[in-house]
Amino acid sequence: MSKAILGEKLGMTQLFKGDLLIPVTVLRVGPCVVTQLKSKEKDGYEAVQLGFGEIPREKVEKKVNMPMQGHFDKAKCPPQKYLAEVALDPGEFKVGQRLTVDFAEGDQTDITGVSKGKGFAGVIKRHGYSGGPASHGSRFHRAPGSVGQCATPSRVFKGKKLPGRMGGDKVTAQNLQVVEVDKDKSLMMVRGSVPGPRGSIVLIRESVKIASKGKR
């Protein structure tokens, strides 16, 4: 059974493991609720819809509109702050089922999040161009330089790397090893960094690369 769960990025710290110092990202993982199962007959595709972050009862009236309330009533669960669809086999889940951390230490995971927005960024930051010398009479500093040829093709090719909005994209960090799991506090620590700012919602899945290796 493939695993997937929603969580919140809490931040980074370090852990001493034996005589090694390991950089870790701390995640609050679940509990999640299966709010809907998408089926081929009804929706045209198969997926599992997960909800994360229970809305406190006193805020339900203000935050949840009637169609959404109806949606949560169907799953017999309290209204959730975030919903996400994951391409899992719906046959393995039941509507209203609660999911908690079921990753173990040493598991490999893929974590998807929305990266930090960098605003309108130049080519050095956005595409890693090297730029020109800062001094010695140089008048070429951080500009992109030439964007193409002359009369042939007399246009700039599509996909040319130029300045623009950077960050705020959906990014997946692959093969992050689970370093520690605290089931009571539903915390999980993975080695390395995870996309997005603190407090952002991330989707944690079993690593695709390791999973495919096992099948071969």
Add this chain to the structure above:
Amino acid sequence: MKEIETIERSQMREDIIPFQPGDTIKVTIEIKEASGSGEKRTVRTRTQAFQGLVIRRQGAGARETFTVRKISFGVGVERTFPVHSPIIKDIQMIQEGDVRRAKLYYIRDKVGKAARVKKKKFTS
């Protein structure tokens, strides 16, 4: 953020003596040595001492580190350790120093007598 603080607190050691930049300390560390490979691979642990002047303490909580400087065979050697690292077996105070700044980087440019730090007169 509370969760991270708890995690960091659990990583911290309480048996580390207080020391400051300017102090001369002796850090005893455990070193793992591996020899051979495969079935013949053996791991031996031994201890090694590093004695010198603390020139910096940096960071806070479980992430705090300190740097010790000594002159070894005429060459300046600096080693940075995490304060709460499990490889540190013991820290011994050799001499408390009296200094006026937190980072003693100026010591690097001094040679011989000038590279000393005043001894603390009144220890609290």
